[in-house]
Amino acid sequence: MKLSTPRYTFCLLSQLTFMFCDLIFNCISLFPKSRDGLLVLFIFQDLFLVLSITIMLITFFSTYLFQAGLVEVLVRKFRAAGAVVVAYVLASVALHAVWLLEKWADPRAVSTPLLIVLFTLQRCLSPWYYFWYKRAALRVADPRLYEDVDWISSQPPPR
Template sequence: MKLSTPRYTFCLFFQLIFIFCDLIFNCVSLFPKSRDGLLVLFIFQDLFLVLSITTMLMTFFSTYLFQAGLVEVLVRKFRAAGSVCAAYIVASVTLHAVWLLEKWADPESVSTPMLIFLFTLQRCLSPWYYFFYKRAALRVSDPRFYEDIDWINQQLQTH
């Protein structure tokens, strides 16, 4: 049985849009020279990150596993995705804060080693974030998370 509810399709569509927007923001963030341009760009990027995580959590909350109180199975299945998403969000927000603080103090400043490190870390985490987030969004559509009691019992017995 294939899960193809309009609500899930709607959530998946927006999850993919949020990933695409984050990718675009990462590409465009090198171009604004003004502090105000960077501030607006970073606010929107962080907003889309929060919206993407909220949408992912909504899909988790709608599963039978979550509603039945079997959260540990969901945590076990999506631990890697959760860890990578959390690390990426922390790296992004930290990068944005440090970058803006440096630009606000001196608009003509040259990048510091800390900013270069944070920039590199955030850019290296981004492909992992995109991969794990998309993978989790597609995996949570598995009908077993919504109805297959035998599969759920098997998951609980193996751990």
């Protein structure tokens, strides 16, 4: 099954929308004063992260490489993006969990060192996530990934 232009356009626009929402949520996460506001914000941010990863996986699954069982080649091409995305998602979920646990216990509590470290880690990973995720979303549009061509046979064999 070839990834059609309208379908790819929809996937790409969805991915960019979810990425932009994540950026907005990162910007406004410092403003909610109530625990409930933070909870709703973090739920939506994590939901958009899961949806963006799901859409990326759908585009990977529709490639010829995946359908022909050449997953190793696909993994090699997108290994860095996958590692950064996983690190960012884990850092975001850890930050959200610690932040909510601290705010739930005492809404006026001062940030702990763990929260500061997680916040810094997540915010430092976010530009890398945006770069690698967008790059992977654009690279998966390569028409060579959707057809049987000679470049696949020239790839090094799996280890």
